[in-house]
Amino acid sequence: MKNTILIFGDQLTLHHSALDAGVCGRDVILLIEARDSARAHKIKRVFQFSAMREFAHELSEGGWDVDYHRMADAPNFRDSLLDHLTQHRPHALCVMEPNNWSQLQILNDVATAGRIPVETFPTCQFVTSREAFASFAKGKKRLVMEAHYRQTRQRLGILMEDDGQPVGGLWNYDADNRKSVRDWKKDGAPTPPRPVTLERIHSPIVEDVIQEVSRWFPEDAGRAEDCWLPTTRAGALATLQQFVEQRLPLFGDYQDLMLQDSPTMFHSMIGGSLNLGLLLPMECVESAIQAFREGKAPLAAVEGFTRQIIGWREFVNGVYWVKMPDYISSNALGASRPLPAFFYTGDTAMHCLSSVIGEVRDTAFNHHIQRLMILGNFLLLAGISPKAAHDWFLEMYIDAHEWVMAANVLGMALHADGGFMATKPYAASAAYISKMSNYCSGCRFDPNKKIGPDACPFNLLYWDFYDRHADRFASNPRTSMMVSSWRKRAAPERQAIRHEAAQFLENL
Ligand SMILES: Cc1cc2nc3c(=O)[nH]c(=O)nc-3n(C[C@H](O)[C@H](O)[C@H](O)COP(=O)(O)OP(=O)(O)OC[C@H]3O[C@@H](n4cnc5c(N)ncnc54)[C@H](O)[C@@H]3O)c2cc1C
Ligand code: SF4
Incomplete structure (x- = not known):
């Protein structure tokens, strides 16, 4: 029986677990570019919608039947999803765990309204499951990122010696990663190479999206044509590779430094790609560790980068799922001033x-x-x-x-x-x-x-x-x-x- 595989716009990976479980030639893939989301910077919209279209194209080329709803035809996500169900009458709606609470709510709502069973498969975009994090957090009044990070490294054997000790003898090289402006000047003021991705090479797909975003969202911040991150998996891998080769060696030293007119410093610029599924966390960590093993990047930089991805990224995701839905209205300090213009x-x-x-x-x-x-x-x-x-x-x-x-x-x-x-x-x-x-x-x-x-x-x-x-x-x-x-x-x-x-x- 035919199923629909719903792929959310931030799950653009061929390792998608519902896709893995689907049958090409039988199931239909659904992607929706909804217009009903809150205000968003035009560069963000162009990046996200272009990546969705590139991914849909890749799936079609691979033989999948793809039902793609463009922004012009999709005033809101819920109605587009219900329209699809009415038209295609699938046996079940198959999804990978949604990354966001609001997506989960829409799914629950549509499952009831469309009277359709939802089959949920585990996410491949994080290395710690929500259940495992919930058990780490259970009974604790406060959570400490470092504790979760060490557990994760031990569990996955990341930068670990055979005797269970961290490589290099320390878990954390933060103390080496805090160079100031004065240190930077003493070191000869190294400047980061300009990321290739800032050259703004746009495919025909991206050019179309730029036109449509400019038309549908004229009031939003930014300029659509300034989108600079690559919107395909191949482009995301190239960004990662360039970071590992050119900026990772100094990433740790200048991680906390801020310089006028150097928005990227030695940072990786992969967050956008990771969060859309164009990259997966372990491949990013593994390529940095490979550079360390080949003597191309120091341990302090590689550990620092690993901590961002396996530590902070997993931790903030875990906190979100443990604390939602109330977390979003937290205001312990009673702050109420409006945002300055x-x-x-x-x-x-x-x-x-x-x-x-x-x-x-x-x-x-x-x-x-x-x-x-x-x-x-x-x-x-x-x-x-x-x-x-x-x-x-x-x-x-x-x-x-x-x-x-x-x-x-x-x-x-x-x-x-x-x-x-x-x-x-x-x-x-x-x-x-x-x-x-x-x-x-x-x-x-x-x-x-x-x-x-x-x-x-x-x-x-x-x-x-x-x-x-x-x-x-x-x-x-x-x-x-x-x-x-x-x-x-x-x-x-x-x-x-x-x-x-x-x-x-x-x-x-
Ligand atoms: C106020 C505030 C808002 C932020 N908003 C976002 C956001 O919208 N989206 C986002 O992905 N990150 C956010 N971060 C975390 C972090 O600032 C960005 O992930 C990072 O700046 C992205 O740039 P990069 O890819 O060059 O990261 P790098 O500095 O090179 O780090 C590598 C990767 O580690 C991960 N990472 C590092 N720190 C964090 C963190 N605190 N939380 C989650 N992942 C982390 C990211 O995937 C990042 O790409 C925010 C942090 C703060 C303090
Ligand atoms: S406002 Fe900012 S830039 Fe100006 S003196 Fe204060 S800290 Fe420095």
Whole structure:
């Protein structure tokens, strides 16, 4: 009996488990480019829809019967799916575990409305199953990424010696991976090679999608024609290969460094491809480990990269599925200020923010430390509503999806989950930004000033944040020092900081 294999737009892999279980020539594959999703940067839409069309083309070439709903014919996902079921009358709807809660809800809804059984196959896009993560998390009030990362490495034998010890004797080389601007200059200021993928080579499929996205989503951020990530599996593999050969050796050293006009630094730029299924996690890790074994990349860089993929990526996915659906409305710090308008324009005198926002406006990308320590830090200190921040990140980034956004934005950046996945807030004053970037030299504010018209707003907001949340953070051993240092300041100084911070926030 004929089944329908529904492939969500972020599951574009031939290792798709429902596809694996299907029968070519009998089953129908369904892909839907729905127009009903929330606002999204045009580069993100072009990347996603082009990758879907390229994948559908590959499946058709392979002999599969593909029912593809283009954006022009698919005002919303649910109705397109129901139309397909009415027309094709399959025996069952076969899916790989959806990556996002909203997809799961649509499936449940359609299964009831269309009276069709849904057969769900396990995901191949993560190395830890939701059940295994739930048992790791069971009974714990707080989760620690490092504990899960070590378990995963042991379970899969990644960078492990035969005697059960980590290769090189250490689990974590973070201490070697924090070079500052001063170190970078001392090292001769190495600059990353420009990724080939930024050359914007567009296939006819991508050219069509650019036209359609520009037509259907004129109000969305960015320019459709600026899509820069390759939209095929072959292109994604080339990006990975280029990273391993050219940027991985220095990835660890400069992982936390932020430089004006160098949006990629030595990062991999594979997140978008991984999150659509064009790459799978183990092949990325294996190619980095291969470079280490061949003496082409140091252990600190390779372990650092492995930790991002097998550690952080798996961890934030696990947290999402353990905590949904309530996680998305977390707001432990009671933050409620609206998102400042300059998050769309970059029009602010704060040079670090205007640079980073300018980059995301133009490319739909920033690297991790820009997201966490410039944008996230500002949103946290300024008390911006977590929901508003979450929606902005989801809209603007080429690699953004609900499952990855929740824990990164609400948990890691905004501490909105009360510390469930991060023991202390990632709050920093200008001292950190000036040490780890070269933004301050072009700024009208002074990172060394704490009060007065030239004082860096990050300094005012940092102390004001600890003032506002002093009771909560005084009892946390990792933040109590900051609170006591604030409380030891002279009363007039504290009053001046409070006053100037309030004025700054009023004018946002
Ligand atoms: C506020 C905030 C928002 C973020 N939004 C996203 C997002 O929308 N989508 C997304 O995939 N990642 C997100 N991240 C995590 C991380 O910043 C990006 O994965 C990374 O910057 C992507 O660039 P890259 O591919 O060059 O990654 P690299 O720095 O080269 O790292 C390699 C890979 O490791 C994985 N990874 C590393 N850190 C994380 C993490 N914290 N969570 C999940 N995966 C991780 C990614 O797959 C990434 O491609 C966010 C982090 C923060 C703090
Ligand atoms: S002085 Fe402050 S606002 Fe200006 S770039 Fe430095 S940290 Fe950012």
